[in-house]
Structures are given as structure tokens and as C-alpha cells.
Amino acid sequence: MRFCSCAPWFSVSQCMEINMAMDREQVLEQVKTVMVDALGVDDDEVKPEATLMGDLGAESIDFLDIVFRLEKAFGIKIAREELFPAETLMNNPEFVSNGKLTAKGVAELKAKMPHTDVSEFAKNPELSKLPDLFTVGMIVNYVESKLKAA
């Protein structure tokens, strides 16, 4: 069980029941702990703008590890393709052509990742740049939206 940073005698889920909403800072702190444990990185490497693959060295199995740990830490259910929809996108020829996302692919990405700002990526939607969208900040956004919906 993970304990809340604002009131360490409560678990995260208990604390959320009491406070209704964790603020962004608290979510970031929990996400940091998850990243440090899952990827073996240092605390100070886990900044909101850090990319999971480029900066923190995550590999495909790590994404599942992160999903499992987030589920436990925040008491939520996460479908992998909801948090990391890139794989299903990349394997569909309708969405990908010549190493770039098609217009349809970009639209699909926007729809699938409402917790991420894809406007900068959309200007030149090269597949090789896609991993850069997966940042610590994106995970914090996702968890926040998930906690609000709960």
C-alpha cells in the first residue's frame, strides 16, 4: 500500500476519499515514485518534461510495469492502450504511411490521447518522434483525468 504524501497515515485512496482531489503536485510525487521504482532512475531525473524512452530509458515491458504500478499506487484501472495507444496506431496501415502518421492517424492520435498536447508533433508527424510524446507530464495528466472521472 502506498501512503499519501500530504497525510502519511492515510493510504492514497483513503486520502482521496477525504480530500476528493489530490492536487497536481501530489500526483507528480506519486508518479515520480512509480518511475524511480519501475525504471531504476534517480529522483531528480523524473521531471515533467522527461521522455520515458529517450530520457528515462524505458522499454516496452517497462510500460506494462508502469501501468501495473500506477494501478496500485492510485487505486485505478488502466487499459494499456488507453495510456500508451501508440502501438495499435503504428500497426495500422490506414494511420501510417512512409514513416509518418497520415491525417487520419493524427486525428486518431488526438482522439486517443486527450491528456496530451499533440499540436507540436502534428506539424511533422514522423513516427520516430512519436515516443517523445510519452513524458512524465503526460502520465500525470492522464492520472489526474482518471482520478477526476472516478
Added chain:
Amino acid sequence: MRWIWIDKFVEFNSGQNAVAIKNVTLAEEHLHDHFPGFPIMPECLMIEAMAQTAGILVGEAKKFQEKVILAKIKKAVFHDYVRPGDTLRLSAKIESIAPEAASTTGTITCDDKLIADIDLMFSHIDQNLAGKEFPKENFVFTDMFKSLLQGAVFQKADK
């Protein structure tokens, strides 16, 4: 032939946890080289033994339909040596299981002394590596592996 690094299961709660026993003996030839005059069980083989205990637990949870492959060693901390004559108790627990993968935690003890903490992740490779083709038959869970469960105290999880 396959390497089997556990001798039997003594507890098995489907989809939840399992306990296996491994008896270490000087008849295992590698102990003569590891190390001459100071035989101790290699730590990598303790990880393998845990991977087999937890892997069979994960495989059985999906009725051996998935090809379960060790994908990540999340944690492996060793606290003491294991010597010939020791009986290891490997306890594994499923923490999370999804269509694509599972994560487990585990401890190895010997006479109630903690030997190791080993947390692992397993991938169900057919669900995970899109576009790659694997043989149809389940090459992970051969009859030899499954035979380890014969005679195990088999308790079905109450769900």
C-alpha cells in the same frame, strides 16, 4: 532436456500464490566449480528457480494457454549464501495480471531465514509482440514442466 530448478510445489492457490521447494545438493556438478572448496548456489539460478515457480503460477492462471516468458527482473536482492544440503522455500505471489503480462513478487527462505527477494515480470508473448509469429504449440509449458504440479496440494482460488 530442460533445466528444472524446483523440486515440487507444496502450496498452489490458482491465480494467487504458490510455494515450491528446491533441495540443493552437492550432486549438482556446477557447485564443484562455484566455487572450488566453497560450494554455494549461484544467485542467477535462484532467479531461475523463482522464475519457474512464479512462471508456472502465472501460466496456470490462464490454464497454460499463454506462452509465458520472463521479461523483467524488477528486483533481486540476496541476503545470504545457499549451501549444499539446504532446502529452499520459494514463495511467489501474483501482484497484477493482464491479458499481455503479469507481475509477481517473491521471497526465498531457508529455515525461516530470508535468502532473497525476487520480483519479476512475465510477458504473454502472443499478446505482446504484434506481428511476430511464434510456434503454435506452447513451447514454454511442456509436459515436463506441468508434471511438477502433479501431487501438489492444489487449492482452487475462491472467487
